[in-house]
Amino acid sequence: MSADSQILVVEDEATIRLIWERFLNRWGYQVDMAENGQVGLDRAREHAYRLIITDLAMPVLGGQELVRTLKAEQPDLEIIVTTGQGTIEIAVEMMKAGVSDFITKPINFGSAEYVIKKCLENVQAKRENIRLRRINRDLEELNKIKEKFIAITSHELRTPVSIIGNIVQALEPSMDGTEEASMIRMIGSASEQLREIVTEMHEISALNSEKISLQPSRFAFQPLCEEVDVEFQLVIEERGHRLNWYVPEHLSIRVDRAKIKKVLRELIQNAIKFTNDGGEITVRAANNENGEFELTVTDTGIGIPHDERKWIFGLFYEVSDTLHHHSSKSQFGGGGMGIGLAIVNDIVAAHQGRVTVDSEVGRGSRFRVTIPQPGPGSGA
Numbered sequence: 001m002s003a004d005s006q007i008l009v010v011e012d013e014a015t016i017r018l019i020w021e022r023f024l025n026r027w028g029y030q031v032d033m034a035e036n037g038q039v040g041l042d043r044a045r046e047h048a049y050r051l052i053i054t055d056l057a058m059p060v061l062g063g064q065e066l067v068r069t070l071k072a073e074q075p076d077l078e079i080i081v082t083t084g085q086g087t088i089e090i091a092v093e094m095m096k097a098g099v100s101d102f103i104t105k106p107i108n109f110g111s112a113e114y115v116i117k118k119c120l121e122n123v124q125a126k127r128e129n130i131r132l133r134r135i136n137r138d139l140e141e142l143n144k145i146k147e148k149f150i151a152i153t154s155h156e157l158r159t160p161v162s163i164i165g166n167i168v169q170a171l172e173p174s175m176d177g178t179e180e181a182s183m184i185r186m187i188g189s190a191s192e193q194l195r196e197i198v199t200e201m202h203e204i205s206a207l208n209s210e211k212i213s214l215q216p217s218r219f220a221f222q223p224l225c226e227e228v229d230v231e232f233q234l235v236i237e238e239r240g241h242r243l244n245w246y247v248p249e250h251l252s253i254r255v256d257r258a259k260i261k262k263v264l265r266e267l268i269q270n271a272i273k274f275t276n277d278g279g280e281i282t283v284r285a286a287n288n289e290n291g292e293f294e295l296t297v298t299d300t301g302i303g304i305p306h307d308e309r310k311w312i313f314g315l316f317y318e319v320s321d322t323l324h325h326h327s328s329k330s331q332f333g334g335g336g337m338g339i340g341l342a343i344v345n346d347i348v349a350a351h352q353g354r355v356t357v358d359s360e361v362g363r364g365s366r367f368r369v370t371i372p373q374p375g376p377g378s379g380a
Contacts, residue, residue, distance in 0.1 A: 006120070007031045008047070010040035010054035010066065011082070016107075020053070023109050027116070037061030044070055044077075050123045051078045051116065053103075056090060064094065071098040076126055078119045082107065157198045164191045212350040214256040221251045221285055221293075228264050235272060236281075243268070244282040251285060253293045254374055259347045266340040267297040267367050275301035275364070287373065292353075295369040303361040312357065313345040344369070 007029050009020045017033050024031040032047070034040035037054070038061040044052060052070065056063035063081060070077055081094050081102045095102065100119045103112050168188040175181040225247050236243050253260075264283070271281045279300040288294045304312060344367075348355045353371035 006050045007116075008034060008040060008043055008049045008052045010034045010037060010052065010058070010063070012036055012055060012058040016055075019107075019109075023112070024116075027113055029116075037063060037066035041066055041069060044074070049077070051080065051119050053080045053082065053116075056081055056083050056094070064090065067094055067097060067099055078123050080115060080119060157194070157201075161191060161194045161198055165195060212259075212346055214259065214350055216254055216256050216351075218252060218254040219257055220249075221253050222247045222249050224257065224261055225264070225283065225285070228261065228268065231265070232268060232272070239272060239275075240278040241272065241275060242280045244280065246282070246284040248286060251287070253287075253371075255293065255351055255371060256347075259350070260371075263344050263347050263369060264295070264297075266344050267295075267369075270340055270367075271297055271299035271301065271365070275299045279364075288370070291373055291375065293369075293371045293373050295371075296366055298364065298366040300364040303363055303365055304357065304359040305361055306359075309357060309359065313341050313355070 007024060009017060009024070009031060011017045011020065011033070012035055014035070017035070021031055021033060032043060032049075034043055036058050040052070040054060041061060054063045054066055058066075067079055067081065070079065075098065078100045079098070081099050082105055083090065083102055084105045092102075100122065101115050103115055164187070168184060168191055171184050172181075172188065175184050225245055229243065229245065232243065268281065268283065275281060281300075282296075282298045284296045284298075286294055345355055348369055348371065351371045353369060355367065355369045357365055357367050359365035
């Protein structure tokens with residue numbers, strides 16, 4: 001018996017066994033032979049065959065009993081029965097019991113080759129399905145561990161980071177003019193960076209647990225844009241960018257104000273990081289012809305490769321090579337935790353909206369956010 005055998009043929013007639021062996025070897029299969037059902041059962045229990053071909057009428061242990069026993073012990077095993085014309089009814093009953101197919105005698109080996117090939121393809125498909133299910137189960141388990149780690153780490157870091165920040169604030173006034181003042185400022189800067197990381201981790205945890213809750217209200221959009229413009233003025237000047245705003249004064253929208261401000265900030269910050277010094281960033285907002293609120297942020301930056309666009313709204317994605325990662329919210333190509341666009345996508349989705357991107361490598365990107373608005377007379 002070969003350790004590499006794929007197929008076991010159970011047949012009591014020696015001549016037919018010999019013919020089976022020759023044809024199966026010619027087709028490229030490794031094969032074992034058994035002269036009756038009991039020998040076949042013993043070998044099937046010792047060796048993990050991909051396929052068993054068995055006659056029905058045999059001494060010692062018949063094919064019917066062999067099939068019933070094997071299907072009870074190995075329910076996923078592929079079995080083909082061979083049968084004479086007088087026992088086709090039995091073969092049909094065997095198929096109801098889980099047999100994959102049957103071949104009538106006298107055997108047409110041209111047809112038999114097709115039946116065998118089909119059954120072995122089923123075996124491969126089952127194995128691949130089992131493998132994919134196992135991989136999916138492992139990925140789900142890893143995802144749960146990742147989410148738990150993020151949630152716990154976010155919670156555990158909040159208190160020590162807050163304490164460090166408070167101590168720095170208390171020490172700074174008394175350290176003015178001393179040699180230690182610069183070190184205290186460095187500690188304060190590092191503490192602020194840690195605080196921002198913890199805040200981002202908390203946002204990741206909220207995204208993973210689908211905790212985005214909205215508090216929509218109606219407000220004028222232009223004042224919110226002015227607030228964001230002030231926040232980015234220093235960075236824009238530092239990088240030599242031009243930040244252009246095209247927002248109608250009369251534009252009024254109904255969304256969660258804090259959340260949409262987060263969306264706008266993340267899109268502008270993303271544009272700043274991936275636009276070369278001296279580049280241009282343009283923000284436009286209006287209600288489109290469908291009555292939806294439409295916000296676009298366009299830059300003249302490095303653009304996004306076409307095959308990477310499907311990943312950009314996923315958690316921890318970065319356009320730049322992670323081997324050359326450097327943290328910065330304003331420097332060209334500066335990295336972060338890679339969650340900004342994921343947050344944008346989830347906030348927009350929570351508003352029943354959509355976010356899309358058009359981009360060309362070397363010529364920039366345009367992010368478009370579209371959010372439905374209440375119709376006239378809705379009272380919203």
